[in-house]
Every structure is written in structure tokens, then in C-alpha cells.
Amino acid sequence: GREFPKAKPGKGIVPVINVNDYVTKSKFDNLYGCRESLIDGIKWATDVMIAGKVAVVADYGDVGKGCAQTLPGFRARVIITEIDPIKALQAAIEGYEVTTMDEACKEGNIFITTTDCFDIILGQHFEQMKGDAVVCYIGHFDVETDGKWLNENAVENVTIKPQVDHCRLKNGFCIILLVEGRLVNLGCAMGHPSFMMSNSFTNQVMAQIEQWTRPDKYPVGVHFLPKKLDEAVAEAHLGKLKVKLTKLTEKQAQDLGVPIN
Numbered sequence: 001g002r003e004f005p006k007a008k009p010g011k012g013i014v015p016v017i018n019v020n021d022y023v024t025k026s027k028f029d030n031l032y033g034c035r036e037s038l039i040d041g042i043k044w045a046t047d048v049m050i051a052g053k054v055a056v057v058a059d060y061g062d063v064g065k066g067c068a069q070t071l072p073g074f075r076a077r078v079i080i081t082e083i084d085p086i087k088a089l090q091a092a093i094e095g096y097e098v099t100t101m102d103e104a105c106k107e108g109n110i111f112i113t114t115t116d117c118f119d120i121i122l123g124q125h126f127e128q129m130k131g132d133a134v135v136c137y138i139g140h141f142d143v144e145t146d147g148k149w150l151n152e153n154a155v156e157n158v159t160i161k162p163q164v165d166h167c168r169l170k171n172g173f174c175i176i177l178l179v180e181g182r183l184v185n186l187g188c189a190m191g192h193p194s195f196m197m198s199n200s201f202t203n204q205v206m207a208q209i210e211q212w213t214r215p216d217k218y219p220v221g222v223h224f225l226p227k228k229l230d231e232a233v234a235e236a237h238l239g240k241l242k243v244k245l246t247k248l249t250e251k252q253a254q255d256l257g258v259p260i261n
């Protein structure tokens with residue numbers, strides 16, 4: 001029953017809650033979800049042995065961190081590319097080699113991009129890759145890999161099975177491109193485990209309840225929700241994992257100046 005003003009170019013007309021940046025979304029779905037479903041996608045598509053290979057992960061954001069964490073479990077060596085000095089330093093301190101795509105393209109056997117930035121893997125990179133390099137993407141927009149260059153420059157392009165293209169370049173080497181450069185974990189596998197998605201969707205439900213029950217708190221614009229709701233989402237999932245949460249004593253709570261939980 002709420003009335004909203006008419007849309008003006010560049011201006012929102014309804015209240016919006018940014019659920020994407022909830023901790024229980026971005027630090028869970030993006031990181032832990034991709035940590036599980038990336039390998040699923042690569043394995044279902046290619047059956048390639050990951051051990052002993054070099055995997056290049058373009059970026060060390062939340063999704064990149066998840067991808068970087070899972071690959072050494074299969075005994076791949078991981079190289080990271082980053083533009084953000086803090087994340088590049090984090091990656092280096094975690095023990096990953098950090099370099100540019102111009103360098104990494106010569107070393108990698110498996111390439112994963114998730115930067116949301118265009119022109120990450122270009123023709124010049126494809127041309128320097130090792131034979132049968134697997135190239136895939138796990139972000140949301142298919143702008144990172146220059147698929148057009150591959151289409152125009154491959155001397156042979158065989159679709160081995162749906163979502164798996166084997167492109168032979170003029171130098172004789174082949175690139176295995178997954179899902180034509182779109183999301184590998186959805187295109188080649190089943191996405192994240194449902195427990196992980198439950199975190200993300202609980203966020204959305206909480207946001208809708210909050211917006212519906214307290215409309216006055218949310219005028220037209222983009223809003224972030226109180227940390228309490230983020231905590232409530234996490235708390236709702238603890239029982240399933242048999243987690244025992246420590247409660248502050250009254251004295252501890254008083255000392256910290258927080259309400260007793």
C-alpha cells in the first residue's frame with residue numbers, strides 16, 4: 001500500500017536492501033560456496049587431473065579466495081593476479097605467487113577468472129598458454145575472457161560435449177573453454193550446496209520481513225541491514241552443524257557494554 005514517486009533517470013523509486021554485502025552472504029556463498037562448486041564444475045566438464053598443475057586465479061576477492069583455497073587441496077600450485085595492493089599482499093602472505101596475467105598465462109594449466117572486470121584473458125594470453133589449458137569463469141558477467149578472439153582465431157573448434165569447447169590455435173595448441181566463458185559452477189555443475197544457499201536466501205527473507213514490518217525505517221534508497229540480522233542468519237544455521245555458541249556472562253557483557261545475549 002506504500003506510494004512511491006515516479007522514476008527519474010538515475011534515481012531509485014523504491015527502498016532497496018543490499019543483501020549482497022551481508023557478511024553471511026558475501027563471506028559465505030561467494031567464498032565457501034565457490035570453494036566447493038568450482039572443482040565440481042571443472043571435474044564434471046573435463047575430468048582433468050588437478051594435482052601437479054598450475055592454476056591461475058584472477059583475483060583474490062571473496063570468490064577468488066574460495067577458488068584459491070580449494071585448488072591446493074587437489075595439490076595444484078596457485079598463482080593469483082590482483083589489482084588491489086591489500087589483497088595482493090594478503091594472497092602473497094597466504095603463500096600464493098602473485099603476478100600479472102601477462103606472466104601467469106605462460107605458466108598456467110587451469111585459468112579461473114572472477115574479477116567482474118573486462119579483458120582479463122585476451123588473445124595475446126591464449127597465444128602463450130600451454131596446450132590443453134582449461135579456461136573458465138566463475139563471476140557473473142561473461143566479459144572477462146575474449147571468446148570473440150578465440151572464435152575468430154581458432155583454426156578448429158570442437159564442442160566435446162555441451163559447455164566444453166576445444167579450440168585449436170594457429171600455434172597447434174588447444175584451449176579448453178568452459179561454458180563459453182560464463183559461470184562454470186552453474187554451467188558445468190549444480191552450483192553451491194543447498195546449506196550454503198540457505199544462508200544467502202535467509203538473508204533475503206530477513207530483509208523482506210524487516211522492510212515489510214518497519215516501512216518507516218526504509219525510505220527510497222539503498223539500505224544496509226543492522227548487524228543483528230546478519231548474526232540472526234548465522235545463528236539460525238548453527239544448530240545444523242551442532243555448534244555450541246558461548247554466551248557472555250552478565251559481568252562480561254557489562255564490561256563490554258553490550259546487551260547480554
Ligand code: NAI
Binds near residue numbers: 061
Ligand atoms: P570482490 O569484489 O570481492 O572481488 C573482485 C576482485 O577482483 C577484487 O579483489 C578486485 O580487486 C579484483 N579485480 C578487479 N579487476 C581486476 C583485474 N583487472 N585484474 C585482477 N583483479 C581484479 O567480488 P566477489 O565477491 O569475489 O565476486 C566476484 C564475482 O563473482 C561477482 O560477479 C559475484 O556476483 C560473482 N559470484 C559468483 C558466484 C557463483 O556461484 N559463480 C557466487 C558468488 C558471487
